[in-house]
Amino acid sequence: MALESQPSGVIFWVACNTTVTAGTISFIHKILSILQRIAHSQNEKSRIAEEVEISDLCIEFNLKRIKTYQTRLQPPLKKCLKALGTSRKLADKPLADWLRSFQGFDDDLTGLCRFSYQQRSSPYIRELRQHIGDEISGMTKDESRKQDFLLARHYIGRLGSHLKAAKILTAAGWRMPELFDNFDIRIRPSPKAPSFPPPTDGLTTLEGIIKRMLPAQSNEIERYQEALAVMDNKFQILDRLQAQFTDKDFKPRVHAELNLLEYLYNNRIPFVGDDRFIGCSKPACYCCYHYISLHPGGFVRPSSHGIRYLNWRLPDPIDDTNLEEERHRRVILNKLIAQIRLDALRQIDQCRGPSPWHPDSTTGITNSFNHNGGQIGFRVHMSTKPVEELTSETLGDYEQQSESLAATESILSDSLHEDESSDSDGGVQLHVDF
Numbered sequence: 001m002a003l004e005s006q007p008s009g010v011i012f013w014v015a016c017n018t019t020v021t022a023g024t025i026s027f028i029h030k031i032l033s034i035l036q037r038i039a040h041s042q043n044e045k046s047r048i049a050e051e052v053e054i055s056d057l058c059i060e061f062n063l064k065r066i067k068t069y070q071t072r073l074q075p076p077l078k079k080c081l082k083a084l085g086t087s088r089k090l091a092d093k094p095l096a097d098w099l100r101s102f103q104g105f106d107d108d109l110t111g112l113c114r115f116s117y118q119q120r121s122s123p124y125i126r127e128l129r130q131h132i133g134d135e136i137s138g139m140t141k142d143e144s145r146k147q148d149f150l151l152a153r154h155y156i157g158r159l160g161s162h163l164k165a166a167k168i169l170t171a172a173g174w175r176m177p178e179l180f181d182n183f184d185i186r187i188r189p190s191p192k193a194p195s196f197p198p199p200t201d202g203l204t205t206l207e208g209i210i211k212r213m214l215p216a217q218s219n220e221i222e223r224y225q226e227a228l229a230v231m232d233n234k235f236q237i238l239d240r241l242q243a244q245f246t247d248k249d250f251k252p253r254v255h256a257e258l259n260l261l262e263y264l265y266n267n268r269i270p271f272v273g274d275d276r277f278i279g280c281s282k283p284a285c286y287c288c289y290h291y292i293s294l295h296p297g298g299f300v301r302p303s304s305h306g307i308r309y310l311n312w313r314l315p316d317p318i319d320d321t322n323l324e325e326e327r328h329r330r331v332i333l334n335k336l337i338a339q340i341r342l343d344a345l346r347q348i349d350q351c352r353g354p355s356p357w358h359p360d361s362t363t364g365i366t367n368s369f370n371h372n373g374g375q376i377g378f379r380v381h382m383s384t385k386p387v388e389e390l391t392s393e394t395l396g397d398y399e400q401q402s403e404s405l406a407a408t409e410s411i412l413s414d415s416l417h418e419d420e421s422s423d424s425d426g427g428v429q430l431h432v433d434f
């Protein structure tokens with residue numbers, strides 16, 4: 001979502017990875033109308049009721065997702081309870097009792113969401129954190145146990161997130177009434193997916209890819225080929241790559257934030273307060289993060305979960321007869337390729353295998369497992385079981401695929417140019433006590 005500034009009011013631009021449905025538009029309209037009411041009335045008492053109204057709307061709109069969170073919370077919860085049941089630590093019994101309380105809501109999803117939100121500052125959240133530790137580095141028995149605690153905490157956070165969103169929205173209506181005075185909603189439709197996977201040729205091999213990633217005659221080629229062969233032996237990278245190119249259901253997709261970004265950029269649409277921020281329901285993926293960061297439009301750099309989706313693709317040109325736009329696409333693509341190449345070679349250097357699972361949505365609990373800050377690396381998830389089980393949590397937001405080094409093949413086959421990255425600051429920060 002992005003906010004366009006017009007003399008008549010604010011236009012809320014909306015894009016989605018699939019199709020923006022009439023139900024979604026109606027939901028956004030209802031929320032904006034409540035915020036307009038808050039903005040006009042500036043009444044502290046009614047504001048509380050309006051916050052409840054917004055949270056109820058959010059829960060109702062996301063019922064399917066919430067049900068999924070509830071369902072997916074149960075297996076790790078059971079495993080956590082089992083682990084705590086054998087613990088001799090005194091503090092583990094009350095933690096187990098507290099975790100058990102998340103099992104008792106059945107169809108009362110609103111109750112479960114409210115309870116989860118209320119528990120955000122519970123000392124047990126901190127205890128869960130202690131069971132997770134600082135880093136999960138593999139899938140040993142101990143790490144798998146840590147992951148159960150991580151997942152339990154994540155889903156509890158997700159369940160409470162709609163209440164948190166309602167609080168933020170209400171604060172926005174209260175503090176920035178001018179945004180909602182006279183609003184309009186516009187949709188940027190998502191482009192169609194291509195009918196076929198990208199074509200391959202005889203050079204679509206790991207050796208061929210590495211060759212194209214390095215300068216001609218580089219004396220590093222052999223070293224990288226050997227390292228990649230070791231990784232391939234372990235992780236079957238080539239098989240996975242080839243499987244993608246023969247999969248009829250492989251549909252490269254333009255992620256919503258980039259669809260919107262290029263439309264706004266090419267049409268020189270003015271942002272509210274010149275704050276070139278594109279809000280998204282999730283942190284950006286690896287490719288979108290770098291695309292936005294490297295873009296000449298000075299857009300606010302988003303947070304990122306660093307995950308790469310194999311079916312990520314570039315936005316389509318707005319006007320394919322416009323040579324300037326064509327040049328712009330080429331420049332940004334080359335910058336992106338340079339970044340991916342850098343990260344890929346670094347990873348091959350380290351012969352790093354799959355990363356453990358981490359969510360592509362934020363947990364929503366302050367001081368949570370932080371994957372938003374710091375350097376955005378080249379995270380690779382190559383079908384460890386938890387990834388396959390869990391990545392569909394996005395419920396169609398992203399067509400999730402397991403990631404592999406080979407994901408970048410089609411991009412990396414292009415010519416490469418070095419370029420500098422751009423940076424930007426901005427974004428409206430709302431300080432709200434949760």
Ligand SMILES: [Zn+2]
Pocket residue numbers: 255284285286287288289312
């Ligand atoms: Zn993305």
